[in-house]
Amino acid sequence: MPTSIQKIFNSHKGHQSGFSLIEILVALLLGALVFLAVPSGDSAQKHRDLQTTIDDIDRSVRFASNEAVLRNTVVRLRFSLDKAPVEYTVEYGPAGNLALPDLPVKTSGLSLAEEKAEKERNAALDRNFTKVEEFEEIKREIHPDVTILGLATSAQKRLFTDNDASIYFYPTGEKDGAIVFFSTNEEFAFLEIEPFMAETNAGFQVLSSDSVAKLEDILQTRVEETYKQWIGR
Structure with a gap:
């Protein structure tokens, strides 16, 4: 039953009684609770933008998986993590079997000769x-309030936060297991990609507003902790 505050007129005593101080305080408290329970329009919009980005990557994963089967070749979803915003494309390999090289687990701390060999191998x-030109026509740009922080794959057990990184799909219907990390300035999120099933799993975590740590440090910690949990399964 809706609750309303109204003045009570006591016709028998012939005078009007007002609100007590306690009633006023209770009404103010209830109003404050209702206000706090409703998210601000800005926060709600940022969450929608984050969800839209994750949904777009999810659709890109399904598109790439279908392309690998239809083209009967290896296909990859490639992320350019150094660009702002991050760019991603779907690319297909040559007809027939394509033997992917053994990519190094670690790329930091390499000698100049090793770095040169790595660049040549990637090229x-x-x-x-x-x-895939059809993909370029249907994909959407990442919203400027949303950041793709990095990704990891089961084929290469390390965390990519810069340069290029790819998720590979095979004509058998299999694909690399992967996890992609996202954020706004209010939320951290991830998308898990199953290697043998057409399933994905998204998770969201609200960032604490009372932390004294820098946002980038908080996000780096979230990424590393979530990656360790994922790779340890």
Whole structure:
């Protein structure tokens, strides 16, 4: 039954009684609770933008998986993590079997010769892939309030937060297991991609507003902790 505050007129005593101080305080408290329970329009919009970005990547995963089967070749969903906003494309390899090179688990701390060899290996691999033009026409740009923080795959057990990183899909219907990390300045989120099933799982975590740590440090910690939990399964 709706609750309302009204003045009570006592016709028998011939005078009007007002609100007591306690009644006023209770009414103010109830109003404050209702206000706090409703998220601000800005926060709600940022969450929708984050959800939209995750949904777009989810659809890109399904698109790439279908392309691998239809084209009967290896396909990859490639992320350019150094660009702002992050760019991603779907690319297909040549017809027939494509043997992917053994990619190093660690790329930091390499000598100059090792870095040069790594760049040459990546360039040779990239020459085998061509962008799927149909995908370029349907994908959407990432909202400027949303950041893709990085990703990890089961094929290469390390966390990518810069340069290029790819999730590979195979004509058998299999794909790399992967996890992609996202954020706004209010939320951290991730998308888990199953390797053998057409299933994904998204998770959201609200960032604490009373923390004294920098936002980038908080996000880095969330990414590393979630990655360790994922890779440890």
